[in-house]
Amino acid sequence: MWFSKSIEDVLKEINVDALSGLSDEEAKVRLKKYGANQLLTKKKKNIFQLFVAQLQEWLIYVLLAAVVITLIMGEYVDATIIILVIITNAVLGVIQEVKAGKAIEALQKMSFPKALVRRNGEVKEVNSHEVVPGDILILDAGRFISADIRLIESANLQIEESALTGESVSADKDAKQVYSDLKTPLGDRINMAFMSTLVTSGRGAGVVVETGMNTEVGKIANIINSEKKEKTPLEIRLDKLGKSLGLFAIGICVLIFVIAIIQGRDLAEMFILSVSLAVAAIPEGLAAIVAVVLSIGVTGMSKRKAVIKKLPAVETLGSVNIICSDKTGTLTQNKMTVKTYFNLEGEIVVERNSKNSATDDAKLLAKAMILNSDATYENSKGTGDPTEIALLLLGDDLGIDRKKLNTQASRASELSFDSDRKLMSTLYQENKEFTVYTKGAIGNLIKISTRVLEKGQVIPITKEHKKRYLDAAEIMSDNALRTLGVGYKPVDSVIEGAEMEKDLILVGLVGMIDPPRPEVKESIQKAKLAGITTIMITGDHKNTAFAIARELGMADSIDQSITGEALDDLSEKELAEKITQYRVFARVSPEHKVKIVHALKSHGNIVSMTGDGVNDAPSLNAADIGVAMGITGTDVAKGASDMILMDDNFATIVSAIEQGRNIYSNIKKAVVFLLTCNLGEVIAMFVTLMMGLAAPLIATQLLWINLITDSFPAIALGMDPGTPDVMKEKPRDAKESFFAGGAGFHIILGGMLIGALTILAFWYGYYEHGFSPFDKSAPVNTVEYARTMAFMVLVLCQMFFSLAVRNSSKSIFQIGIFTNKYLVGAIVLGVLLQLMVIMVPFMQRAFHLQMLDLRGWLIAISLGLVPLFVNEIIKIFIRVRANRIRHTNEKI
Structure with missing residues (x-):
């Protein structure tokens, strides 16, 4: 477990010098040893094989026998009709099948073509499939990571990992961190970075520890490859019906022919008749009629923004009684939003365009958040950390003119965020006056604040003030809000380093969340009335997940929530026994999701899994019906699914059902x-x-x-x-x-x-x-x-x-x-x-x-x-x- 080892131990074990990297010769040797850094795929069936597979059903066998018999009888017209029915059914099935099974191909496309590596002491750009274990990868903002790496350097490094972990907030990374717990969840390994994730801010470097199919994304590909897709209920019913009708038909033939012999009828005539x-x-x-009806259903669903990839999936939707849904981007909007803010005037719920009602203290809070940020947001498009983008939008809501503010204020100095301080500070000059703005964890901010702002007045901070702030932060956390405090202080001249974070004036704190989609709650209630249970499966934290679930009417008690770590302590049998108790599964890995789906199916449930990330692909494939998001969904999720929602609307699932x-x-x-x-x-x-x-x-x-x-x-x-x-x-x-x-x-x-x-x-x-x-x-x-x-x-x-x-x-x-x-x-x-x-x-x-x-x-x-x-x-x-x-x- 690379995350449990120090930087020195990792470099020694993988045999590479961090400053010089691998030599070109050593890289070639390792490339030959470990293979190309790309994902493998199953051998695809050709069109003929897919066509033959469509014929391997009992009802088709009976029809083929009928063709032979009718040809012997000389009934060529009827034989031709039956053959046309068989071919039509098979062709319709092939057309749908060729659109499916592309999950691994999509995963391969996510292995991005170029990577910055340090070789022979120099930084050079290479094709990502040439990256090998031991390479030193250089990370900067906007770059996708081409392999799994153990970080050796990090400076204000943040990486977007929602496709793997399900968390909508970029993860802070710290190369110095070492974990003793080998069960540390993927989303908590801040000293690691993973293939196909995106650097959103900061810089860093890491040593490649896994490539290709050994990466976390590669493990997902393996799960997809090994997952056996079961027959749908409709396919099973038609298969049983075909067998029954075949036996019935044979029985009729034999019985009537025996009667004809007993009664002394013309045997040739009776043979043809029987x-x-x-x-x-x-x-x-029947087979063709079912195919035609399903095709018509597919066309109707596409008009309702639901694209079906395999015909029998339409029928399976009708028997779904459990929908397992990812949280981020599916139940929620996949964007952080400030929901409330607190200062000594009390807690205020944020309303859109509330500029007229915002106090001076509130506007100062928003101003401090805006200036203490590296994000941008213009023309409904943002860059940078989603949390900082949310703070910019808070300023818009409270009437701050950001363009004017950025023109009047110029940054003179800054102290970057790190995971130890959990603070970020910037120094701005406005009209020859200098002001420090600091934002971060409220607990750390209180420790360095000596004064507090109350109704426009700066007064000494007291224990009562601190208690009010800490209590407000706790209430917000209980409601699954991510809290962030802000302070400031005027200074006479440019200061740097630790001096920036002393004797601050505490202004307030904000609570933010990735909010639910507005239409989802009604859809969940409709599903409930139809006897369908909605379950949340997410990589996010337990409290956050439960708060969203409670707001949407999915769960009533925190006891209905369980984490991936707790799931690991349950045997397969224990999980199957307790699975019906839970409505929220938090902090889970792709392997956990598949286990959950299997446990639910062990009770005879027909399970639908919705999702949009790479981490959802195995469970989408394991479920009876995998539903991917068409707008925010990754190609991997779309490839592994049975149905794609073109509007990413949870309500469309209910309509499809x-x-x-x-x-x-x-x-x-x-x-x-x-x-x-x-x-x-x-x-x-x-x-x-x-x-x-x-x-x-x-x-x-x-x-x-x-x-x-x-x-x-x-x-x-x-x-x-x-x-x-x-x-x-x-x-x-x-x-x-x-x-x-x-x-x-x-x-x-x-x-x-x-x-x-x-x-x-x-x-x-x-x-x-x-x-x-x-x-x-x-x-x-x-x-x-x-x-x-x-x-x-x-x-x-x-x-x-x-x-x-x-x-x-x-x-x-x-x-x-x-x-x-x-x-x-x-x-x-x-x-x-x-x-x-x-x-x-x-x-x-x-x-x-x-x-x-x-x-x-x-x-x-x-x-x-x-x-x-x-x-x-x-x-x-x-x-x-x-x-x-x-x-x-x-x-x-």
């Missing part, structure tokens, strides 16, 4: 519709064959019905408008099958009803011509007429039934018949195609159909409407029962 029925039993369009729930609901409607219709076909065929009757439908008719009902109505159901009621429900259980919530019962009931109506229509076709279905002497025309009746009724039942499945409890009149224009269009198109098959002579002969008479049409339409009417009646009972339960609960 295979056709098996193909009809499988909704081969709502749409994800509606999309799953639509997919379920399509599944219920397809299985009900296919079950109706199977029942009609199976029952009539068991009774020894002629088959009510022939192979070509079955395949035609399968073609028009497995496409347009099913896709139209997938495009059904969402319902706001979906966010009043609890998150769906990830293990819930498509048949949960009464869906299985409705499929069986609907299938039996459609099957029975088809058999009744088949019987009526015989009856209308004076024959019985059991009469073997019935002419061919009568059999074809009866099959036409069954054919027409079966299609009409399925078309009208599609209206009934739009909502499990609401009437079609409540949701509106025309609110889904696509479905209405699909029904009209399906009926027109059906009429074309019956009325066009060529099609009529090809499908062995007869034109129906007026009575036949009336009976067919009447029977076709029955499933819709029956479902509407059942919904009435469902609504009555639901109202009774609601009234009972209200009384309780």
